[in-house]
Amino acid sequence: RKRDDVDIAALQASVAALTPSESYTTFSSLPLSEPTREGLKAAHFSTLTDIQAKALPLALQGRDILGAAKTGSGKTLAFLVPVLENLYRAQCIGSDAGLGAMIISPTRELAIQIFEVLRTIGRKGHLFAAGLVIGGKSLKEERDALARMNIVVCTPGRILQHLSQTAAFNVENLQMLVLDEADRILDMGFSRDLDAIIEYLPPDRQTLLFSATQTKKVGDLARLSLRDPEYISVHEAA
Ligand code: ADP
Numbered sequence: 001r002k003r004d005d006v007d008i009a010a011l012q013a014s015v016a017a018l019t020p021s022e023s024y025t026t027f028s029s030l031p032l033s034e035p036t037r038e039g040l041k042a043a044h045f046s047t048l049t050d051i052q053a054k055a056l057p058l059a060l061q062g063r064d065i066l067g068a069a070k071t072g073s074g075k076t077l078a079f080l081v082p083v084l085e086n087l088y089r090a091q092c093i094g095s096d097a098g099l100g101a102m103i104i105s106p107t108r109e110l111a112i113q114i115f116e117v118l119r120t121i122g123r124k125g126h127l128f129a130a131g132l133v134i135g136g137k138s139l140k141e142e143r144d145a146l147a148r149m150n151i152v153v154c155t156p157g158r159i160l161q162h163l164s165q166t167a168a169f170n171v172e173n174l175q176m177l178v179l180d181e182a183d184r185i186l187d188m189g190f191s192r193d194l195d196a197i198i199e200y201l202p203p204d205r206q207t208l209l210f211s212a213t214q215t216k217k218v219g220d221l222a223r224l225s226l227r228d229p230e231y232i233s234v235h236e237a238a
């Protein structure tokens, strides 16, 4: 425990000293916890993609981000690494820590993919509890599992159902909200669900929003939920 506290304090200092304007090129050049380093290494991730290089230093420092980069550019790790790291440094991981991060995906299939990546990089020693809330199980089963989760990967309709129907669903300690494929979430008609979800969440959280395109609608969404966001856009080389 004492050893952990020392490690976390050192990590906090290194994260505070990051200079987001610098071009970091590898995961190993970033101040990450040992379990995350090991998880990334085991999955053979070493060089950062462009969106990861731009988003990670800011996201690790707690900034809100509105990121746009085409499909296949590596957006998943651009938000999962900060989710793991920021919860770890805030000591919001563990059985009694409560729900620290909510990751919203437009479809069940994409949510499952995100969850698999989280398992892959998290398996080397992080003790977080993560789960999927995408329907397909009874509300009661999901509700019991939710009570133990530190990180939930979910679809908008289903998580809203829990927020509005489960009195004991406690989101007071939520540190991070991630919207993946935000443009698709809006295209699929989830904007009202999203507004309703945001009403339930603590306002002093970090929000990371990623999409394949930077549409005006996504800008509208940002107005609802982001604090002084950093706009990051990665274009294809001409
Ligand atoms: P997006 O969400 O932007 O469409 P993904 O996060 O799904 O992209 O990543 C696309 C592919 O690139 C995946 O197969 C993923 O494993 C791989 N990938 C992501 N980041 C890296 C990296 N830093 N190094 C090597 N491969 C990566």
Ligand code: MG
Binding pocket: 075, 076, 180
């Ligand atoms: Mg993606």
